[in-house]
Amino acid sequence: MECEICGNDAIISTNNGTLCTEHFKKRFEDITLNTIKKYKLIKKGEKVAVANSGGKDSLSLLYILAKYFKKNNEIVSITIDEGIKGYRDKTIEIMKRYCDEYGIKYKIYSYKDLTGKTMDYIASLKKGIPCAACGVLRRYLINYAAKDNKADKLATAHNLDDEAENVIMNLVQNDVEKMTRLGAYSGVVKEEEFIPRIKPFIFLGEKETMLYSMLNGIDAIHTPCPYAGYGFRGLVSRSIKEFETKYSGSKRNVVNTMLNVKESRKNLKVKNVNKCIQCGFPSVKEICEACKIKISLQKAY
Numbered sequence: 538m539e540c541e542i543c544g545n546d547a548i549i550s551t552n553n554g555t556l557c558t559e560h561f562k563k564r565f566e567d568i569t570l571n572t573i574k575k576y577k578l579i580k581k582g583e584k585v586a587v588a589n590s591g592g593k594d595s596l597s598l599l600y601i602l603a604k605y606f607k608k609n610n611e612i613v614s615i616t617i618d619e620g621i622k623g624y625r626d627k628t629i630e631i632m633k634r635y636c637d638e639y640g641i642k643y644k645i646y647s648y649k650d651l652t653g654k655t656m657d658y659i660a661s662l663k664k665g666i667p668c669a670a671c672g673v674l675r676r677y678l679i680n681y682a683a684k685d686n687k688a689d690k691l692a693t694a695h696n697l698d699d700e701a702e703n704v705i706m707n708l709v710q711n712d713v714e715k716m717t718r719l720g721a722y723s724g725v726v727k728e729e730e731f732i733p734r735i736k737p738f739i740f741l742g743e744k745e746t747m748l749y750s751m752l753n754g755i756d757a758i759h760t761p762c763p764y765a766g767y768g769f770r771g772l773v774s775r776s777i778k779e780f781e782t783k784y785s786g787s788k789r790n791v792v793n794t795m796l797n798v799k800e801s802r803k804n805l806k807v808k809n810v811n812k813c814i815q816c817g818f819p820s821v822k823e824i825c826e827a828c829k830i831k832i833s834l835q836k837a838y
């Protein structure tokens with residue numbers, strides 16, 4: 538297998554090209570920077586909060602943003618500590634090490650501070666699938682953290698595989714509204730309390746982000762969450778990988794379908810978003826899902 542640019546030995550072949558080490562790194566960064574430019578994800582002078590789990594994807598994103606944007610933009614790393622023993626404590630150590638190396642400030646926000654309880658405690662209550670509550674609290678807290686840091690944008694390292702999973706999950710749940718909030722620039726509603734989310738890796742696959750992190754010396758260990766696999770996402774993730782193996786380009790097509798639907802709905806009048814009566818953050822219901830969890834935990838105590 539030869540690099541399509543220089544003819545040297547290729548190390549990867551995907552829909553984004555068959556490339557040697559040097560040209561793969563260049564193509565990876567070009568795709569990221571083009572996505573940022575095309576969707577106007579980061580403007581000069583904006584403050585960018587990067588959601589940083591301490592995993593290979595978020596550390597690669599931090600590396601690229603530090604490399605290309607640190608000069609003109611303030612960047613802050615945000616980590617959510619769910620309170621899962623033997624899992625998040627390890628990735629927090631890795632996150633700190635790389636933030637120091639790249640010269641980026643970091644902040645940690647925990648479920649314990651938000652709800653008074655850790656995820657381990659919430660899971661021990663055995664009320665439904667742990668990932669359901671965990672997802673609600675993480676989305677809430679990451680937005681809170683971005684706002685707390687006065688960030689203009691919240692960057693996440695969601696890649697093509699993650700986004701294809703999101704689209705399929707919304708399709709299965711018949712939630713077109715939610716699906717059109719996906720994409721490189723999330724959110725159709727301009728809302729002061731909601732920090733726009735940006736996904737510079739949305740056109741790069743899991744295999745590519747993994748290779749890019751390795752080639753840049755990011756040795757983030759993969760520690761699986763002990764509650765992983767319970768969720769709906771696990772099933773969707775396995776299915777989409779199987780599709781991709783049998784029908785190359787499936788993930789890209791799923792994401793492109795979502796982008797086309799989003800584009801065709803762009804002029805639709807967006808419904809006003811209510812505010813949660815407890816915390817004031819955007820919510821479709823009177824009380825947001827995160828506050829509902831907080832209230833139920835207070836009762837369970």
Ligand code: SF4
Nearest residue numbers: 667668671762764765
């Ligand atoms: S696997 Fe589930 S419980 Fe674990 S961090 Fe992810 S969403 Fe939370």
Ligand SMILES: [Zn+2]
Nearest residue numbers: 540543557560
């Ligand atoms: Zn090459």
Ligand SMILES: [Zn+2]
Nearest residue numbers: 813816825828
């Ligand atoms: Zn609320």
